[in-house]
Amino acid sequence: MREITYRQALNEALAEELERDPNVFLMGEEVAEYQGAYKVSHGLLQRFGPRRIVDTPISENGFAGLGVGAAMVGLRPIIEFMTFSFSLVAFDQVVNNAPNMFTMSGGQFNIPITFRGPNGPAHQLGATHSHATEPLYANAPGLKICTPATPRDAKGLLKTAVRDNNPVLVLEAELLYSSKGMVEPPDEELLIPLGKAEVKREGNDVSVICYAQTVPLALKVAAQLEEEDISAEIVDLRSIKPLDEKAIFDSVAKTHRVVIVEQDRPFCGVGAEVCYRIQKNIFDELDAPIIRVSQEDVPMPYNERLEKAVLPNADKVIAAVKRVCYA
Amino acid sequence: MQPLEQRDEVEMLSLMLLIRRFEERASQQYQAQKIGGFCHLYIGQEAVVTGAVAAVRDDDYIITAYRDHAHALARGTSANACMAELFGKETGCSRGLGGSMHFFDRQHHMYGGHAIVGAHVPLAVGMAFAIKYRGEDRVTLCFFGDGAINQGSFHEALNLAALYKLPIVFICENNLFAMGTSVKRSTSLKQIVDRAEGYDIPGEIVDGMNFREVRDKIAEIVDSIRKESHPAFLEVRTYRYRGHSMSDPASYRTKQELEKYRLDDPITRLRAQLTREGRLTNEQFDLLDKRAKETVLAAVKFAEKSPEPPLDKLYDYTYANGAAEAGVPDTSKREESAPKESGATAG
Numbered sequence: 001m002r003e004i005t006y007r008q009a010l011n012e013a014l015a016e017e018l019e020r021d022p023n024v025f026l027m028g029e030e031v032a033e034y035q036g037a038y039k040v041s042h043g044l045l046q047r048f049g050p051r052r053i054v055d056t057p058i059s060e061n062g063f064a065g066l067g068v069g070a071a072m073v074g075l076r077p078i079i080e081f082m083t084f085s086f087s088l089v090a091f092d093q094v095v096n097n098a099p100n101m102f103t104m105s106g107g108q109f110n111i112p113i114t115f116r117g118p119n120g121p122a123h124q125l126g127a128t129h130s131h132a133t134e135p136l137y138a139n140a141p142g143l144k145i146c147t148p149a150t151p152r153d154a155k156g157l158l159k160t161a162v163r164d165n166n167p168v169l170v171l172e173a174e175l176l177y178s179s180k181g182m183v184e185p186p187d188e189e190l191l192i193p194l195g196k197a198e199v200k201r202e203g204n205d206v207s208v209i210c211y212a213q214t215v216p217l218a219l220k221v222a223a224q225l226e227e228e229d230i231s232a233e234i235v236d237l238r239s240i241k242p243l244d245e246k247a248i249f250d251s252v253a254k255t256h257r258v259v260i261v262e263q264d265r266p267f268c269g270v271g272a273e274v275c276y277r278i279q280k281n282i283f284d285e286l287d288a289p290i291i292r293v294s295q296e297d298v299p300m301p302y303n304e305r306l307e308k309a310v311l312p313n314a315d316k317v318i319a320a321v322k323r324v325c326y327a
Numbered sequence: 328m329q330p331l332e333q334r335d336e337v338e339m340l341s342l343m344l345l346i347r348r349f350e351e352r353a354s355q356q357y358q359a360q361k362i363g364g365f366c367h368l369y370i371g372q373e374a375v376v377t378g379a380v381a382a383v384r385d386d387d388y389i390i391t392a393y394r395d396h397a398h399a400l401a402r403g404t405s406a407n408a409c410m411a412e413l414f415g416k417e418t419g420c421s422r423g424l425g426g427s428m429h430f431f432d433r434q435h436h437m438y439g440g441h442a443i444v445g446a447h448v449p450l451a452v453g454m455a456f457a458i459k460y461r462g463e464d465r466v467t468l469c470f471f472g473d474g475a476i477n478q479g480s481f482h483e484a485l486n487l488a489a490l491y492k493l494p495i496v497f498i499c500e501n502n503l504f505a506m507g508t509s510v511k512r513s514t515s516l517k518q519i520v521d522r523a524e525g526y527d528i529p530g531e532i533v534d535g536m537n538f539r540e541v542r543d544k545i546a547e548i549v550d551s552i553r554k555e556s557h558p559a560f561l562e563v564r565t566y567r568y569r570g571h572s573m574s575d576p577a578s579y580r581t582k583q584e585l586e587k588y589r590l591d592d593p594i595t596r597l598r599a600q601l602t603r604e605g606r607l608t609n610e611q612f613d614l615l616d617k618r619a620k621e622t623v624l625a626a627v628k629f630a631e632k633s634p635e636p637p638l639d640k641l642y643d644y645t646y647a648n649g650a651a652e653a654g655v656p657d658t659s660k661r662e663e664s665a666p667k668e669s670g671a672t673a674g
Contacts, residue, residue, distance in 0.1 A: 075457045106644065
């Protein structure tokens, strides 16, 4: 194991998959000559050439659709959105074409495509650039969605996504690109299955269910809570779809109390689905109502103080944990 | 099918008759409520797709919008599979899961059947991208209506195709109306072909009621593309005799206009050409027509007798082999073939 950044981990995953499979290509805005808007594709043009690392004009609908068409005839495109906020321009391709094709064609055309890029609120980018798109896409059957929170998960999940025979969204965490973590050496194949959550920290008193940018937040809070003798178990979903029900239920059966910390907005958000499944399946395990900590239900304000008020933070999570623990 | 040089015009006339009779029978079955949803008929436009398939190889890619029955039939999908799809049966070309607007046939390189106007044009560009990526000499034929040319996806796709010099023919089947809105009311151009100029793509106009003209023009374009990859645009002027869909009485146009085009009927025209040249007798034509009618009638019977898609397979076509859940397969050697289905579900 060695320590690398989340950005390097993604870069390694791309390079390894491009190396392994000649059908894989990377396409998007500024991925080639500019070396990636967030430098995730740094050096790939030099290594793999312009045939496989392809710059596009600013035409999200166009190049997302191009990817779907290329996948229909057997290529395995990796389509980078400069941010998933811009994927909304390509919503029709991601929601209507990519995941529907397999069904509509009676199983003749599966779409092995990876859509990836930063997702979720960053820092003072305002309403148009701060979308957490996971609940929008989770509503579309046929898509798979993962949300890596660590460099190791970023590498392992992206590699798996590229090899999956379905459209997979890899929702990267913009604020975590420079974060560091331990990852297996490059000569060791690292694949992390979609649909498998990971307990990032064990605990007994409360299950804090989180993903993406809320994972480091939850871990920070867990350390603080420990000083107050509250033992929090941190369950990182890693994939939104498929959802790892077993990991969630196992943790809840152990702690009997749940706080869901999500980076999206509350109405029909990811936490609402998790909540529903817990109460439907293991109602008797609950000792307190589930609390969700999400964004406030407003378009993201630019102002820094207001933005902080909208986002989940340590105080909100601690308060939620104390409420479910009646502490 | 035969190589295209020898592909007999009588055979292509026979294909046009099959399309016409198929659509007429589909109309009747729709009214009898055997067919659900939306149903858009191709009657009047037969020379367009027939001329196109006569000009290309069987392994060239074809993709179209929702008025797609004829494109599947022209590509070689059986009338049985097409009618069964309309009936929503398991024996349909999309196993009854696609319906009228979503015909697919991988074996015959028919890539749909796409019902969001303009949304398949980027897909076609992606297919052409794959051709160039692999260094093949195939060509993609992308059909769409005059309604598609005002969608953003269309413009983005044309720009990408021109930028990457992809082997694709954009074929605009201009039947003068996007649903009930005439081209005059939808498009700020004197002629649709001028759209291509904005992307530095060579464009031409062809008479879509004339099989030979369509075939020869597309053959010429495709020949040029195979020599050196580039996109091309063809505005094919045609006319649909029926409304936009089964529920449209087409009251936005005059009877006189419809009659004018009926007199220019593509089937009548090719028949007259062949008769004049002594290559077809009236008796032979009647026989071809009789065969087409019989084929379509048999297709209705086939569709009626076919089973519905089983309820217990409802989840089988949402995800292709649920490999990612079970472990990760090596897909690098994946052939271009349909994946094995399995019952994997997500979420």
